Amino acid sequence: MKSYVLLDHDGVLVDTEQWYFAAGRRALAEVGVELDEARYLRDMARGAGTWTQARAAGVDETTIDRLRVARDAYYQELLRTEPIEIDGVVDALAELAPYVRMAIVTTAKRADFELIHAGRQIVPFMDFVLVREDYEHSKPHPEPYATALRRFAAAPEEAVVVEDSARGLASAVAAGIDCVVVHHAFTASQDFSAATHRIGSLSELKSLVL
Missing domain, CATH: 1.10.150 (DNA polymerase; domain 1)
Known part of the structure; x- marks a missing residue:
């Protein structure tokens, strides 16, 4: 777990x-x-x-x-x-919330992140959010995920990363954290051979984490 x-x-x-x-x-x-x-x-x-x-x-x-x-x-x-919702995300987070602590680790700029989440229900599930301004070296460097581990005072083996891109996967691997890659059509051609698991949607994550 x-x-x-x-x-x-x-x-x-x-x-x-x-x-x-x-x-x-x-x-x-x-x-x-x-x-x-x-x-x-x-x-x-x-x-x-x-x-x-x-x-x-x-x-x-x-x-x-x-x-x-x-x-x-x-x-x-x-x-x-434009439509940017992913079906089932809020439900998947609600299912996970009683069992794990969660954080967002993104390369998005703060202004974009805040625009995206005005009125959305995702951030309340999170302990914290790290945006691009919160660290020096971006993915695929390990710093973003290593920073999140320090914030949680967690060991790498206690955590799992969820990513959809090869650079994010590389960042997680470099930080020593297992990484689950969720399918996204735009990045599907990238190399995910280093992933711990591949899933079709976030709804599948609970069975891998618990």
């Missing part, structure tokens, strides 16, 4: 992965660069993302800074207007 569940956010609790990509693609299109999805997913798996392709296309850093602001605005627009 595990006592602590550390949950990734995007793609695990809310369906936002493809909208973040779409916002980056829209921003890059403004300078004539086509954001290739397959390459984006490969870059994402190693902790990179949108701007890798921009730099490869010769876009300078000043322009990238401007495009990043545009991307963030487009993403928040999508968060306000």
